[in-house]
Amino acid sequence: MASNLSTARIRRAKIKYSWEDRLFDLVNDGLLMLAVLIVLYPLIYIVSSAFSSPDAVAKGKVVLFPVDFSLRGFEEVFSHKAIVTGFANSIFYTIVGTSVNLVMTVAAAYPLSRKNLPGRRILLFLFTFTMLFNGGLIPSYLLTSQLGLINKRAVMIIPLALNVFNVIICRTFFETTIPDELVEAAQLDGFSQTRFIIQIVVPLSKAIIAVLALYYGLGHWNSYFQAFLYITEKSKFPLQIVLRDILILNQVNEIIADPLLYQAKRGMADLLKYALIVVASVPFMIAYPFVAKHFVKGVMIGAVKA
Amino acid sequence: MAAKTTDGTLVLSRKVLRAKKWKSIRRRVILNWELYVIITLPVIWLLIFCYYPMYGVQIAFRRFIASKGILGSPWVGLDNFIKFFNSYNFGRVIGNTLSISVYDLIAGFPFPIILAILLNNCLKKRYKKFVQIVTYMPYFISTVVMVGIIIQFLSPKVGIVNHAIRAFGGTEIDFMAKPELFKHIYVWSSIWQGTGWTAIIYLSALSSVDPGLHEAALVDGANRFQRMWFIDLPCLLPTIAIMLTLRAGSIMSVGFEKAFLMQNNLNIRASEIISTYIYKSGLAAAAPDYSYSAAIGLFNSAINLLLISIVNYINAKINEISLW
Numbered sequence: 031m032a033s034n035l036s037t038a039r040i041r042r043a044k045i046k047y048s049w050e051d052r053l054f055d056l057v058n059d060g061l062l063m064l065a066v067l068i069v070l071y072p073l074i075y076i077v078s079s080a081f082s083s084p085d086a087v088a089k090g091k092v093v094l095f096p097v098d099f100s101l102r103g104f105e106e107v108f109s110h111k112a113i114v115t116g117f118a119n120s121i122f123y124t125i126v127g128t129s130v131n132l133v134m135t136v137a138a139a140y141p142l143s144r145k146n147l148p149g150r151r152i153l154l155f156l157f158t159f160t161m162l163f164n165g166g167l168i169p170s171y172l173l174t175s176q177l178g179l180i181n182k183r184a185v186m187i188i189p190l191a192l193n194v195f196n197v198i199i200c201r202t203f204f205e206t207t208i209p210d211e212l213v214e215a216a217q218l219d220g221f222s223q224t225r226f227i228i229q230i231v232v233p234l235s236k237a238i239i240a241v242l243a244l245y246y247g248l249g250h251w252n253s254y255f256q257a258f259l260y261i262t263e264k265s266k267f268p269l270q271i272v273l274r275d276i277l278i279l280n281q282v283n284e285i286i287a288d289p290l291l292y293q294a295k296r297g298m299a300d301l302l303k304y305a306l307i308v309v310a311s312v313p314f315m316i317a318y319p320f321v322a323k324h325f326v327k328g329v330m331i332g333a334v335k336a
Numbered sequence: 337m338a339a340k341t342t343d344g345t346l347v348l349s350r351k352v353l354r355a356k357k358w359k360s361i362r363r364r365v366i367l368n369w370e371l372y373v374i375i376t377l378p379v380i381w382l383l384i385f386c387y388y389p390m391y392g393v394q395i396a397f398r399r400f401i402a403s404k405g406i407l408g409s410p411w412v413g414l415d416n417f418i419k420f421f422n423s424y425n426f427g428r429v430i431g432n433t434l435s436i437s438v439y440d441l442i443a444g445f446p447f448p449i450i451l452a453i454l455l456n457n458c459l460k461k462r463y464k465k466f467v468q469i470v471t472y473m474p475y476f477i478s479t480v481v482m483v484g485i486i487i488q489f490l491s492p493k494v495g496i497v498n499h500a501i502r503a504f505g506g507t508e509i510d511f512m513a514k515p516e517l518f519k520h521i522y523v524w525s526s527i528w529q530g531t532g533w534t535a536i537i538y539l540s541a542l543s544s545v546d547p548g549l550h551e552a553a554l555v556d557g558a559n560r561f562q563r564m565w566f567i568d569l570p571c572l573l574p575t576i577a578i579m580l581t582l583r584a585g586s587i588m589s590v591g592f593e594k595a596f597l598m599q600n601n602l603n604i605r606a607s608e609i610i611s612t613y614i615y616k617s618g619l620a621a622a623a624p625d626y627s628y629s630a631a632i633g634l635f636n637s638a639i640n641l642l643l644i645s646i647v648n649y650i651n652a653k654i655n656e657i658s659l660w
Binding site: 304310 | 364392454457463469471
């Protein structure tokens with residue numbers, strides 16, 4: 031009797047489940063499609079414009095797909111010396127900077143993660159306090175110039191060597207994944223602490239290191255402010271500074287009197303911008319899916335501890 | 337006599353305990369000496385690049401003279417702060433900062449939550465993954481490129497938006513030149529760029545919802561909308577509360593880069609915020625006033641510290657209450 035009743039209830043639930051839930055599904059997937067369209071359309075428009083001819087871009091013919099498919103924009107991008115130099119500089123800053131970041135972050139995070147380390151709380155406070163309060167722009171600027179870092183490549187790396195927020199994320203990861211028993215066992219086996227970190231901790235923490243590498247790498251690649259403040263020599267400009275000159279300050283086309291020639295130049299300038307946007311943004315969009323599965327974890331740890 | 341003995345033993349045992357504790361600490365320090373060596377470099381970095389500027393912030397209370405250095409410049413007390421409070425820019429800069437961040441907070445807050453709930457309710461796995469990848473793609477675009485895109489799209493002559501306006505018979509609008517539109521462009525482009533990314537946090541909170549709740553609701557005949565409304569949403573509330581209070585804590589800090597890059601002479605009335613004003617009065621001015629600029633920075637940092645402390649306090653309270 032009782033079992034009969036519950037079967038009937040489930041059956042009724044199932045009948046109800048179908049049409050209302052199908053509607054729900056439809057609305058749900060429809061709204062997601064709307065989100066995709068809103069995000070994707072500008073991106074597609076940029077990519078399509080980058081692959082169109084200068085004339086089509088200037089006249090606004092591009093709506094969805096490339097018009098008069100051409101690679102002129104990309105040729106133009108790589109024929110600008112400033113862009114190529116900026117690209118090379120950004121690759122250098124990103125690789126060296128991220129390597130320094132990872133070493134420094136692990137070096138700070140691992141000791142902070144060991145609960146029986148005397149003085150840990152003081153050290154931790156020293157780190158976290160900097161997230162709450164800072165000296166501000168002017169004292170930092172004065173420090174950097176006192177250290178003689180202005181117009182040195184090192185200014186893109188040393189003052190940005192550590193991000194305390196990432197240290198905290200990394201420390202939380204170590205705390206939860208490297209148990210004290212493992213440390214003790216390694217000590218009994220005669221591992222020194224340094225060797226333990228290099229041979230055991232780092233291989234066990236690939237997930238968080240991948241996440242941090244992406245965070246730091248993206249930070250360096252997209253960094254604009256540091257170079258804007260401290261670098262004035264063109265040969266040391268990172269890509270973002272070059273991008274600002276071209277995309278925002280329009281420092282690409284000189285004034286031309288002939289209107290026809292001007293129109294052509296103008297189309298070329300806009301085409302160059304679209305191609306440049308694609309070239310500058312693609313590296314990390316491609317890199318992301320490879321570390322995506324680690325990422326959710328990293329963001330979660332960050333969110334919990336923030 | 338007896339009491340004296342116990343007292344003596346107590347004192348003795350306390351002494352022994354303390355000695356033992358110190359011995360244990362010393363032992364652990366010696367055992368972990370390598371860790372101290374390892375953390376030395378990060379700590380030195382921290383002292384130089386984070387703490388030394390905090391010490392240097394005293395120039396806010398001095399009249400900085402470059403040739404005399406920070407310590408040689410004369411004290412002026414609160415003069416720099418008073419100058420800022422009385423300046424014509426004070427109200428404008430703080431008003432702009434607050435209105436941009438409050439607008440951003442209110443308008444931007446619901447979207448990641450909605451997106452996360454929609455994604456969580458999507459049954460088609462591959463479609464879900466596709467939507468996720470697409471929606472967080474804009475996060476990887478740098479601020480410079482983002483502002484470049486905004487300017488390009490909104491350009492009066494060649495921008496797609498004005499192409500569309502002309503196609504529908506309207507007259508073109510020079511969006512970037514209108515101060516009253518600055519806030520909207522700033523906030524809605526941020527929403528476009530950040531929604532997919534922020535949704536990850538809510539999505540991971542949703543994935544930890546106890547499936548037993550859904551099964552029970554299913555047996556009770558709840559449809560999917562009801563389950564979303566009565567199970568998923570309440571389960572998200574603690575995360576929402578934390579995120580909301582965290583955002584509220586940074587209400588006085590609007591990042592430098594985007595606002596600065598979007599500024600031009602025509603919209604400056606609406607686009608000058610605290611961080612850009614600090615830069616302009618300190619480093620970019622024809623006659624840079626480091627002390628004045630540092631004072632504004634210190635004022636801003638102090639308010640941020642205060643706000644974060646308040647928010648932390650509220651958060652602790654809320655979390656106690658909101659854990660049903």
